[in-house]
Amino acid sequence: MIGEQSFPYYFGRDCVAEIGAAITALGPDKLVIVTDDDVRARYRHHLDTLAGSIPALILSHPSGESMKTLTCLSGHLETALRAGITRRSVVVSFGGGVPGNLAGLMANLLFRGVRLVHVPTTTIAAMDSVLSLKQAINSGVGKNHIGTYYAPEVVFTDVELFTSLPDRELRSGLCEMAKNCLAIQPSALDGLRRVIAAGELSSPHSLLWLLDASIAAKSAVTRSDTFERRAGLVLEYGHTTGHAIEICDHRVRGVAGLPHGAAIALGMLVAAHISHARGWLSDDEVSVHYEIVTGLGVEPALPASVSVDDVLAVIADDNKKGYLPPRPGTVPFVLLRSLGRPALTGDLPLVPVEVSEIRAALDVVARASAPVVVG
Structure with missing residues (x-):
């Protein structure tokens, strides 16, 4: 529904x-x-x-x-x-x-x-x-x-x-499932941890559980939001920066660029750092992001092909513009006040974020020396 x-x-x-x-x-x-x-x-x-x-x-x-x-x-x-x-x-x-x-x-x-x-x-x-x-x-x-x-x-x-599926494609989808756990249904994190620890991401038993958990999480926020313009916007967690990273990487490397889920995983790390800098997410909650992202095989670093300035230029045209009253120098973002609890503006799970905040968080991720590889 x-x-x-x-x-x-x-x-x-x-x-x-x-x-x-x-x-x-x-x-x-x-x-x-x-x-x-x-x-x-x-x-x-x-x-x-x-x-x-x-x-x-x-x-x-x-x-x-x-x-x-x-x-x-x-x-x-x-x-x-x-x-x-x-x-x-x-x-x-x-x-x-x-x-x-x-x-x-x-x-x-x-x-x-x-x-x-x-x-x-x-x-x-x-x-x-x-x-x-x-x-x-x-x-x-x-x-x-x-x-x-x-x-x-x-x-x-x-x-x-x-x-x-090639391993990178399999893990890419599981990154979106991880988003559902972090932003909507943290009660499913222990189940995801067990699947990761068992090293059985491709087993039919694991995939059926992951699929069932994904349906439950998405249904929880779309049941009363047909067009994902209110509560369903939480599904955009990680996507503002993730989409921009994906676009920038594919412009340079084409189909060899990051798969969608891996880019969203990096976007979630950026969002977690912004939330942490605002005093909303604890050190432990940011660490959970890194635990899950790296457990799914994503190196927590921007690819060498992607610059912070290029990402910021693409973010300026993010498709969530218009949900909040325009404020110069800000971008609407899904941030978390705690795992499973998005920050709100009115009843929308979006808040304005200064470009300087996004840059600072991107700089943290960009400082990692290893290239981003999935699988």
Whole structure:
């Protein structure tokens, strides 16, 4: 349940055939499967199983943020329409958060809305992006500036798909789950610690627990906030700086740059340092951030390709502008007064933060000498 919207989320193990049967039961005349080249190559057989006997158009693109553009969106829409899709057709996202966002926006735009089904193949999509109505692509200025809200018909997840993920992709999604623990549900931290300590991040048993905990945490803040404009803004913890780090790194290193979750993990460290400097988070609570982030394989340092000044320039165009009254020299931030307790302005979990505060926190993270590597 996300505010006034609700949709079923089914997850299990070794269930791709059952997912295909459930999609068939929706009665589509055609499927538009949105994926990327890496996922298409890795799960070619699974794509056939999902489609079954239904005519399927597979729209693929080189993986990465280059998918989340108006050019790619427009091309996919034109291809789908020329292929003869109708209002009975179903758009299926099969992949990570990027194909999921692109598919969501496509489904909303085609004929003013056709049915959308998410089949996430990454932990970050299953545990974060599909647990939201937000569907967005990037502008030339920054991330997720162009988008809408659109509910899927259903989400299906087979955790067995995650067991073949490269380690860096697996851990990237778990960083978003760690965000949920730190900012929303600290009671789940001990369970996350046990999973990390056991070294079984890719086991189906662990993945099912992590997925269940993620759904519980996100539901707790979106149940009364359909569009994530009030209490749900806490889900942006770490994202203001994290998105900027991700953008800066990918501008230099392309697909070799930081995965999304790792960048968000660094953003959480920056937010923790700002909160600590304000006297809100204790030394121990900041240490918990480092414990979890490093336990998930993220080196707590800015990559060599990213400068503090570049990050600050991107942060200036963060998409949370406008939630708070404008104050020159400040940026709206999600900060914590304690684990699981965001700082508020009115009823919004956002506070204005001076650029000088952000710079000081970034300098702490930038001083680490090791490069950031996940996996």
